[in-house]
Amino acid sequence: MSVITPGREAPSARRKEQLAIVDCDVHTFPPTMGALDAYMPQRWRGYASTLARGYSGSTLGKYPRVAWIGSRHDARPADGSLPGSDLGMIREQLLDMWNIEYAVMTPVYAMQTNFDYAAVVARAFNDWQLEFLDAEPRLRGSITISYEDGPAAAAEIRRAAADKRFVQVLAAARTLEPLGRRKYWPIYEACVEHGLPIAFHYGGQGNPTTGAGWPYYYFEDHGGMSMSLATQATSFVFEGVLDRFPTLKVVLVEGGFAWIKPLFWRMDKAYDTIRGDVQLQRKPSEYFRDHFWLTTQPMEEPTNAKQFPEIIADIGADKLMFASDYPHWDFDAPDMAFPARIDDAVKRRIMGDNARALYGLGVA
């Protein structure tokens, strides 16, 4: 019989993607939350573990997740640091394992009640990201902002945007008010000034997570994030944000994508029937093409996998951008995430070309 040697499935055993991939959702992190203090003025150091508050408390404590810090078991650094803090592991488990050309970091920060502190934390996240950006040329960043405070968020965008390795601005999916509301418009103004998309990412706090109160289970909390992204998209359209900022681009991150088509159908029907509420320049679905993108994770798995290619076709192959969500437990592996074969040309767009176009990657 064969010689037994210790080891694990070698990276070369994975079917290495020949396509150069852009991963649009990677959660890098400092080794501890406290490590972020180094990027803050003295007065705020330690505040996170003393008096910092959030809205309604974070759902992190309310719903035990599938795994610790919501991360893959095998993505935990041996020294107990936070998953996503070890660049070596990120390279080994993600960037090198598949042919990842670019990976977009998405540090979501949601404890936004103290506006002064939130601004400090956002800035700290952005300064910290520079370390990873310097150390690993394949990485790109997202400008973290204190999104409940429009003017402060806009100021941070303007400050950080000078570094072109920041490819978008990042806010959470669940906010205190729907994101189309005017208090958030200073953010969008700064985004379009610098040609940066705004990304709404899984997470956030402020309201019960459904329109009928707080659910019992992580099953509902996690799955319900798509519904939160849906109500945000609705707000964006009907509040006229896209009329006011016709060049603004929106990325909906970590909510899957199959729900977007029936949502825009419903918006169209509603807008056609219910007059007198708002006057838009276009009908709702006409905004979708020019303004919205979605990342693929968690990848839809229709009951009948044969329906998968038509789901993509109905949304539009140019609207979807692959994301792994490394190191989270619901990680999508680039080579095995798709539940069915799709056309090579479609796959190329989703696995990289759409993101390159949106974020201007690989352009001098």
Add this chain to the structure above:
Amino acid sequence: MTVEGRSIGVFNVDGEYFAVRNRCPHEGGPLCAGPTTMHVVSERPGHYEWTRAGEILRCPWHGWEFDLRTGECWFDPTGVRVRRYEVGVSPGSAIAPPQPPVNAGDVRAEDEPAQDGRSYVAETYTVSVDEEYVVLEMG
């Protein structure tokens, strides 16, 4: 451990040995890096009953539950399995002769994304132990 290019995990559950392929049939995660745990069943909301300590292997990625005894995935025992290998305990002098290699066609089928839905058949191996020799049957 790596055997014939495949990573396989061998588990000792109260003196019984099981071996499964270290590759989750869902998205290829390192299955054997996941925790082994009890099985949980329930008769009604709020009722959590724990049985069969250590016999359930959860994928470290999406948490799918695999029965180490059968390799079957709990939520779809007929459609989703991980490959088991027979593991036996034998004295050194009685170690089984080398088995013929696994049909290369099987390996290829597993590595290709399915054309048409997913076929989540993966590999289990029967394990047995005697003295210090863990004998893994690859056939």
Add this chain to the structure above:
Amino acid sequence: MTHMLIDTDVHVPIPSFEALRPYLPGHVTDYCAFTGYLGPDDAWYPRGAASLTRADWTDNGGVEDLRRELLDPFDITVAILNCAYPADGVMNPDFSAAFARAANDWLAEEWLSRDPRLRGSLIVPNDVDFAVAEIEHRAGDERFVQVIVPVRTQMPIGRRTYHPLWRAAAEHGLPVALCFGGSAPGPPTGTGFPSLYLEEYVGMAEVCQTQLMSIISGGVLDLYPSTRIVCVECGWAWLPPVTWRMDKEWKGMRREIPWVDRLPSDYVRQHVRLTLQPIDAPTTDDFVKTIAQMGSDDMVLFSTDYPHARFRAGEPPMPADVPEALATKIRATNAIALYGASRLGVRELTATLEQEAS
């Protein structure tokens, strides 16, 4: 050829407090007179939003209007009425119960007793014990074919607080309808208070989705396997992605909710039905494709949502080119399977149809 058409969502709003007053108990009317309180006024369908009611239909009409505008021209065999009275909007639980009782009495007297084609949805108050009492009180009246709860409840409706309501409905063979609307305090979305009714309207679909997640994860369908749920006026084009998402979650999260012992989408196909209007799918192709993605032809129930403006005058309520086998199921078969031929009063008609088919 015998034809049947069962309209599972027709609105007959209570036109005014005055109309309801004769059905309210004395202590309530006395209190209202003194305080000038005219009952809960939550506007699930804002009054005066002319576009909500079709221009050629009568808002707040009576039985004659309904016959002339809906039952006769559309050849409706049975219409299930929903007065959508926001009894849940009264925070005082005893008053909420009194208003719900009165609304149901009003419906029975003013409508159900006046035309044999009419059936009713039972309004329940917000307190669950009182809701059970109202179900028990009305259980013998077979003209009430379902319990109706606005989809925006105060807490997700799969929670254990609501289990007595689910049990009572199941015991009496009554589906529970989750209908557009609700007076629960708090934002109507998970992302805060929207500025516009349009957003609240569109977002009602998301509320329905999260309620289905709550019902399944809460184990309601395991505890009471005869439960049937009807999503009324919440749309249905959104259903397939939600079922796929639930299935995907459950495969890894089963241990959080181990009483859920099979795919959530199986539960949905077995226990959930949805009324036709609004048809959010813009073309017949989209319509048919969505039903294919749902994986069952048995789930959609014909409705006009009269008098809301869901389809223009002269247009059919359902596209004429929906394949006939599917259209037949939607028009009546699915509703009869759900509510029962006896309760709908169509036993003889159903028998005739079966004879004609064979």
